[in-house]
Amino acid sequence: MQWKPLALALGILADLGHGQGTMPMMRFQCSQLVVERLDPLVNPGTAPSPHLHQIVGGNSFNISMDPATHDLPTASTCTSCTFSEDFSNYWTAVMYFRARNGTFTRVPQLPNQGLEGNGGITVYYIAPSNKKAAVTAFKPGFRMLVGDAARSSASGPARKICHRCMPTSGDNKNINCGSPDGPTFPKGFCAGGIRTIITFPTCWDGKNTDSPDHSSHVTFAKGAAQNDVGPTGSCPASHPVVIPQLMYEIIWDTKAFNKKELWPEDGSQPFVWSTGDTNGYSQHGDYVFGWKGDSLQKALDQRCTGDTCAALKTQTTEEAVKCTKSRDVQEEVDGWLTNLPGDRMLF
Numbered sequence: 001m002q003w004k005p006l007a008l009a010l011g012i013l014a015d016l017g018h019g020q021g022t023m024p025m026m027r028f029q030c031s032q033l034v035v036e037r038l039d040p041l042v043n044p045g046t047a048p049s050p051h052l053h054q055i056v057g058g059n060s061f062n063i064s065m066d067p068a069t070h071d072l073p074t075a076s077t078c079t080s081c082t083f084s085e086d087f088s089n090y091w092t093a094v095m096y097f098r099a100r101n102g103t104f105t106r107v108p109q110l111p112n113q114g115l116e117g118n119g120g121i122t123v124y125y126i127a128p129s130n131k132k133a134a135v136t137a138f139k140p141g142f143r144m145l146v147g148d149a150a151r152s153s154a155s156g157p158a159r160k161i162c163h164r165c166m167p168t169s170g171d172n173k174n175i176n177c178g179s180p181d182g183p184t185f186p187k188g189f190c191a192g193g194i195r196t197i198i199t200f201p202t203c204w205d206g207k208n209t210d211s212p213d214h215s216s217h218v219t220f221a222k223g224a225a226q227n228d229v230g231p232t233g234s235c236p237a238s239h240p241v242v243i244p245q246l247m248y249e250i251i252w253d254t255k256a257f258n259k260k261e262l263w264p265e266d267g268s269q270p271f272v273w274s275t276g277d278t279n280g281y282s283q284h285g286d287y288v289f290g291w292k293g294d295s296l297q298k299a300l301d302q303r304c305t306g307d308t309c310a311a312l313k314t315q316t317t318e319e320a321v322k323c324t325k326s327r328d329v330q331e332e333v334d335g336w337l338t339n340l341p342g343d344r345m346l347f
């Protein structure tokens with residue numbers, strides 16, 4: 001099903017916030033490539049990395065991914081994303097459920113509303129709603145990170161990373177990270193699971209494809225509110241180039257755990273990130289650009305919306321879910337685990 005008709009049917013596009021009207025947003029499924037303890041952006045060359053990630057996209061994902069030599073479109077033979085020229089990699093922390101007896105089990109993932117596939121991530125590239133405004137696709141070698149795996153409180157710079165307690169169907173309100181979404185895990189049962197929303201900055205310094213903290217070559221626009229969607233506000237002189245807003249959504253299928261007898265007796269919520277975080281602040285998103293040639297720029301210029309685009313090649317769900325990768329780090333991540341992968345301490 002196409003996103004636009006679906007969204008229109010649900011009256012969603014009209015309400016993206018702040019009178020932005022219809023937002024040109026590519027929105028597509030990237031199914032699970034692999035779930036493993038690797039992080040070639042923050043811990044290149046290190047296997048295993050400190051905590052577990054779920055990774056989608058091109059199958060050239062590996063331990064090192066040196067930007068000088070690793071060309072994702074040529075090194076990959078397939079991608080788990082709908083757009084078959086997108087060999088980028090996208091990854092996030094993983095959700096676990098902690099049982100009363102202290103063991104952990106990984107929470108399954110579902111494709112988002114209107115999409116099909118195997119878990120993974122819904123990826124958005126959002127262009128400015130003004131059709132004449134310039135938007136510059138990422139360059140080969142570009143990578144970035146949003147969020148902080150060590151974050152344990154609400155203090156610190158505002159980041160558009162949040163959770164939505166999903167209703168049985170639909171997504172209730174479409175203003176991501178506005179109320180009732182929050183940076184912490186929801187406190188009660190969520191009939192439709194929990195959705196993580198991870199929103200990347202929209203302003204680039206125009207020079208560096210990476211930076212030592214993998215974040216300071218990009219920044220959020222001035223005047224961009226927590227719940228704005230797409231490039232809005234104005235980019236500061238230090239980061240003058242408007243880039244598409246990359247956004248991830250992940251649906252964690254917590255429904256099997258919606259039972260009072262499974263939740264902690266003290267009434268607290270039972271979910272933890274693979275970082276060890278019991279509150280929810282440490283979710284983060286990593287991105288390594290890997291679109292073939294100028295395909296992404298063409299799609300942005302055409303203001304493509306949803307998961308079909310005249311400028312791009314697509315593949316079927318059956319083809320996309322076939323693109324998986326075996327783990328380089330051999331360890332158990334499923335079943336009932338005594339410790340989180342990497343023996344993460346809870347915080």
Ligand SMILES: *[C@@H]1O[C@H](CO)[C@@H](O)[C@H](O)[C@H]1NC(C)=O
Nearest residue numbers: 060062063064065070071075
């Ligand atoms: C990672 O992939 C690149 C490109 O395919 C390859 O040259 C390199 O040897 C791989 N590194 C590891 C550690 O597998």
Ligand SMILES: *[C@@H]1O[C@H](CO)[C@@H](O)[C@H](O)[C@H]1NC(C)=O
Nearest residue numbers: 099100101102103104262336
């Ligand atoms: C711990 O609790 C889970 C969930 O109730 C259960 O499936 C698992 O078998 C238990 N493990 C042990 C060692 O008791």
